[in-house]
Amino acid sequence: MPAWMWLFYATIGALCVAGDCFRLLRHLALCLRKPKDLRRRYGSWAVITGPTSGLGWSMAMELARAGLNLVLVGRDPAKLQDVSDKIARCHGVQTRTVVFDLSLVSTAQGDEAMRRLREAIEGLDVGVLVNNAGVNKPGALYLHEVEVESLMRMVRVNLQALTEVTAAVLPGMLRRRRGAVVNIGSGSTLAVPSFPLYSVYAATKRYVAVFSKNLYVEYKSKGIDVQCQTNMVSSAAKNSLFPLFVVGPDACARAAVRWIGHGPLCVPNLVHQLQCWAAAFLPEILGDTYRLAMHLHQRAIFRMLRSSRAHPQGNGGSSVDKFY
Template identity: 60%
Template sequence: MTTNQPWPWHEPPAPAWFLTLVLLGAVYSAVISIRGLAYVLLCLRRPIDLRRRYGAWAVVTGPTSGIGRSMALELAGRGINLVLLDLDAANLREISDLISSRHGVKTRTVVFDLSLVGTAQGDEAMRRFREAVDGLDVGVLVNNAGVARPYALYLHETDVEAWLRMIRVNLWALTEITAAVLPGMVARGRGAVVNMGSASSEAVPSFPLYTIYASTKRYIAQFSRSLYVEYKSKGIDVQCQAPSFVATGLLPRGTVPMVLALTMPTPDAYARAAALWIGYGPLCSPVASHQLLWCLTTLVVPEAALDWFLLQLGQWQRVELRNRKIRAAKGSVGVDGN
């Protein structure tokens, strides 16, 4: 019996565009799988003894609230003594007393308004900080302090001094504090520097209406990457952590859409994950939900769509913040924030 149907090997080859799509899909699946596997393996491994690996003391900036407070408590729980920097003496005493009573480690405090860096007052505070760490085995530095205000504004809509304050804290102070701690780490041949960046500069192509904030965080990522290369051979791990939204006072409550709020860890949950990632690469996003968002924004959603969405988000926040100010003026509610 004969048939006119061709054998399978006589079928024409698949078009080039189809093969390209298959290849892209395979690469995408591989990237997602590798990222997911790396995250799972890191979470399952035994935590590093940070004190033994890096040193007995850690410096934490901005330790009185949010991520900084949780990071200070997390490190203290791992037996590390702490040097704490913040602008409010009363808040510093409170967190210092809490750490000492809960974990029994030593603490030192330095009152330092980081927005004054580069001024006479800032130079005096930097001198006191150097005295506080002199002779200490500082093994970990967590540059956490940061400024997000002013919120959701175009560049021309606020006073230049507000932008300069943000730059001094987020960029200049971080650089000076790091430069003050690194020589001791180099002399001892070990150490870890953790700089708190942001997904706003790494996971998305733009962050409209928060332009200066995202730009300072981009500096932190590049600063960290370059120092990572410079100091890795000297036994020093430099890392930029780039979280997405965390449930802190950095942004006013209610100004984050519900779909993003569902991905927000508490500061304590973030700190637990962040401590696990110290020493593992120059750039990371420690929380699983943030990693998933990062994958979606870099591998799935087109840049133009992200630009549009983030601009709409900023515009919505502008309206919400303006309405809160109006209600506050009428005596109904205040504006939340740090």
């Protein structure tokens, strides 16, 4: 190989390593820096969808800890009230709740819920929107094995509802010339070239990433930060991975809130950053083969669980109980 070609490849490699090192140092610097005052920078209220469990619950608590009043949007009124009471009791901020089954978006019931959401935020200084609500089930299935309506529900929640809620909140941010929109994405679209047996889920999350990037470009000059935040490990994969890679929702939420306003696409948690970096070195064909094998294993487990629920065993128990 000619000397100039060696030099060329060495230069490309050095630039790639330098880029990775820069991103790592930037991440560490942000972790050490004093968090941004979200209330002063963006506004006194935040809207969050899907706040009753998991990452949504943790992010709602973290935003309240940062002093933001909250509009909580979810489908279960009892759970919404529980979250509202807990936030008021722990952090002393104001809360409002909007009952909205996002899977009904673009139906008569969904239009009525959207009207209630617009009424709830009317006159509020909404500075932050967190589109957290998402559906990843049914999963670990071939496309022909899934009922079409289940897939359409996923599309409506992950894609259509996210778009409509964002469109409802943006006009107020534009009038105030400030705001932040945070859309929760997925590592299935960022770090890996394929996510077999979760095809529709991965496709909807790819939409979230592209949608966020374009809105970032459109609205940055208007004082509005738009961002897609990515987590790398889903709950379905936790038991099959080394525990070091499993990060709880509270840790994810702390990192997520700290990263608001820092770029159009980010992986807030350092452990997930390292996973993303490692995944880039795996040849595509090996990654495809590994993920297909892992998801086929999940498919077998889920089929066993569904069968167990359909045929409970005696003594008031079931094989699901025994499996866990």
